[in-house]
Amino acid sequence: MGDQGLILNISEASPKFFKGNNNCQQPKGKRQKRKNEDATEEPPSKRPARPTKVHAKDEPKKVQTGTNEDRPKGRPAIKTSSLFKNNPELPDIERSDVKQVQEKVFSSDSFSELGLHPHLVATLTNVLDMSRMTSVQKMTIPALLSGRDAMVRSQTGSGKTLAYGVPLVQGLQGVATKIQRSDGPYALILVPTRELALQSFTTIQKLLKPFTWIVPGVLMGGEKRKSEKARLRKGINILISTPGRLVDHIRSTKNMHFTHIRWLIVDEADRILDLGFEKDVTTILNAVNSQCEQRQNVLLSATLSQGVTRLADISLQNPITVTLAEENTTDMAPKVKSKVVQKEADTSGFAMPEKLRQHTVVVPSKLKLVTLSAFILGKWKSDPKPKMIVFFPSCELVEFHHRLLSNVLPIHGPRKDEAAFLRLHGNLQQE
Structure with missing residues (x-):
């Protein structure tokens, strides 16, 4: 009995009992278990709290937009972007009553009926692939061949370049003393942009194909002034230019002169004024008037404004007015001022290409x-x-x-x- 009590006391003894006692050994199973418990034990303050388990029935319900009738069964609701919500009401736009004037662009008359040079008619037919005139060409070419100044109002794209290009080439090729390149410009054509300058130059160049002694040339922004001055020194008979670049050469190029000018043509006059070239055009007119007074002047525009009216008043003398949008007639009777100048700026109507939709x-x-x-x-x-x-x-x-x-x-x-x-x-x- 005494031995059994001794064994019982040893098994329940504290671990401190074996600490420092080299002769006594702790049971292996008990010692390993305690070691593992000490390794994983942490102070109560640092032990993380267990997450509280939330059941599905306690979760908050998601807010869904739309009604059950609009949303198909089993599909989530579609959220609409605020881009399409809460937009202001569209205001009513005041629109004045504008009368759209229709122009008949094409005619049934042929270029061969005008009495032009046969080579020029052949060039129009074979090179430009044009045998019949547009309405503005039908009315403008005979008027310009008569030697009168003209104010031409017609829509863009109606063929105004050939309307002045054909009588211009017809007149220059028939000059009694054959034109020399060194004579300088016989015709000056003002255009608003470099793109239109290149387009007009290409058209005039094709018209001059049978008349090789007449040399066309172009001056425009974006090109080297040095090369343009070289061309001016060699000679240009039909000069196509934008107003700003021409004023630059008038002021800085000694070879620039207008002593032989016979034609002065202002194409797209409304656009020239809209782009702010009114002072440059005035400078050019003063330079031309100081060197040559006898010439034929042509003003072409798609619209009429006070600026165009004022420009026509100072540049045209007893002009013929070609206006397709009003009466489809050409006023051949001489007047001190054209019918366009007598009117105030008429903005109650405008001409628009027939196939254009706005x-x-x-x-x-x-x-x-x-x-x-x-x-x-x-x-x-x-x-x-x-x-x-x-x-x-x-x-x-x-x-x-x-x-x-x-x-x-x-x-x-x-x-x-x-x-x-x-x-x-x-x-x-x-x-």
Whole structure:
């Protein structure tokens, strides 16, 4: 009995009993268990709290938009973007009553009926592929062949370049003393932009194909002045120029003279004035008047304004007025002032190309971008050969929309490696 009590006391003894007693060994099972408990035990303050288990019935319900009737069974509700909500009401746009005047663009008369040089008629037929005149050409060419000044009002794209180009070439090729290149300009044509200058130069150059002794030339911004001065020194008989560049050469080029001028033509006069070239045109008129007084003057415009009326008053003498939009007649009776000058600026009507269609969409400011993107994408998918020009009021907006639409809209050029979006603004290089 005494031995059994001794064994019982040893098994329940504290671990401290064996600490420092080398002769006594703790049982292996008890010692390992205690060691593991000491390793995992942490102070109560640092022990993380157990997460509270939340049952599904206690979870807060998600707020869903839409009614049960609108939403199909089993589908989540669709959230509508605030882009399409809370938009202001569209205001009513005041639109004045404008009378749209229709012009008959084409006529049934042929160039061969005008008594032109046979080579010129052949050039019109074979090179320019034109055998019949437009209405403005039918009325303007006989008037200019008579030697009178003319004020021509007609819509853009009606053939006004040939309306003055044909009588100009007809008159210069028939000059008694054959024109020499060294004589300088016999005709001066003012145009508002470099693009129109190149277009007019190409047309005049084709008309002069049988008359090689008459040399055309062009002056415009973006070109080297040194090369233009060299061409002026060699001689240009029909000079096509933008107002700003011509004034620059008048002031800085010694070879610039107008002693042989017989024609002064102002094409797209309304655009020239809109671009702010009124002072330059006045400078050119003073320079021409100081060197040559006897000449034939032609003013062409698509619209009439007070500026065009004033320009016609100071540059034309006893002019013939060709206005297709009013009475489709040419006033052949001589007058001190043309019928256009006697009128105030008539803005109650305008002429527009017959196949041109105009549409207006008024949207809130925050919907302009998405509306434009949808319109571009829709046109690109519906038209077989889509072409589009989008105008913005600043260079920064052009850069922003070009970068954005190029990366967002799934549109490519005719070939997969071509870009669909190109940019054009005044901060780019001329090339």
